[in-house]
Amino acid sequence: EVQLVESGGGLVQPGGSLRLSCAASGFIFSDDWMHWVRQAPGKGLVWVSRINRDGSSKAYADSVRGRFNISRDNARNTLFLQMNSLRAEDTAVYYCVRDRPGDNFYMDVWGKGTTATVS
Amino acid sequence: DIQMIQSPSSVSASVGDRVTITCRASQHISSWLGWYQQKPGQVPRLLIYDASSLESGVPSRFSGSGSGTDFTLTINGLQSEDFATYYCQQGSSFPLTFGQGTKVEIK
Numbered sequence: 001e002v003q004l005v006e007s008g009g010g011l012v013q014p015g016g017s018l019r020l021s022c023a024a025s026g027f028i029f030s031d032d033w034m035h036w037v038r039q040a041p042g043k044g045l046v047w048v049s050r051i052n053r054d055g056s057s058k059a060y061a062d063s064v065r066g067r068f069n070i071s072r073d074n075a076r077n078t079l080f081l082q083m084n085s086l087r088a089e090d091t092a093v094y095y096c097v098r099d100r101p102g103d104n105f106y107m108d109v110w111g112k113g114t115t116a117t118v119s
Numbered sequence: 120d121i122q123m124i125q126s127p128s129s130v131s132a133s134v135g136d137r138v139t140i141t142c143r144a145s146q147h148i149s150s151w152l153g154w155y156q157q158k159p160g161q162v163p164r165l166l167i168y169d170a171s172s173l174e175s176g177v178p179s180r181f182s183g184s185g186s187g188t189d190f191t192l193t194i195n196g197l198q199s200e201d202f203a204t205y206y207c208q209q210g211s212s213f214p215l216t217f218g219q220g221t222k223v224e225i226k
Contacts, residue, residue, distance in 0.1 A: 104210035
């Protein structure tokens with residue numbers, strides 16, 4: 001079964017840091033691009049970041065660029081999101097998401113999410 | 120950044136109805152448009168990619184159309200399990216962007 005399991009969320013004060021992890025199983029992790037998407041309470045979906053297969057190419061939303069860093073460890077089938085200088089507006093459920101194989105960017109497998117609360 | 124605008128923000132419908140949701144992109148995105156369904160307390164699910172291609176396992180009552188800047192998601196014969204929030208997403212360029220969502224509610 002294809003599965004993504006996030007961890008690392010929690011309560012942190014403004015200006016603090018969190019490191020999110022996402023354990024992948026059931027597919028060849030190193031074959032796929034990966035994303036982080038977040039959803040604030042009662043709000044819509046917001047793309048945060050993506051990384052290519054070998055970690056050599058990364059992209060970020062303007063709202064997190066310079067504060068967040070996406071990385072991956074293909075030997076451990078794990079995706080990470082290091083979040084620094086956190087703000088109240090970063091409070092959200094953070095989803096680890098697989099990029100659907102193909103020419104363009106869609107998201108076909110979602111983890112259950114981990115909640116980051118900045119307060 | 121490409122803005123994605125959905126309409127309506129919410130729609131009330133009955134089981135068996137045909138429901139249409141539209142999504143407009145602020146720039147031309149060819150057919151690089153996806154649709155997602157999110158039920159309360161659940162994670163999003165990809166329904167449609169490349170504007171009109173049905174994701175594996177998605178019922179055929181869901182269909183998508185459009186290209187360029189204007190897109191449509193249609194649900195033919197709404198079922199009780201279809202009451203949810205639907206999001207469009209452009210897959211053309213980064214940053215990837217979603218519409219604000221359309222909530223399909225029971226009339």
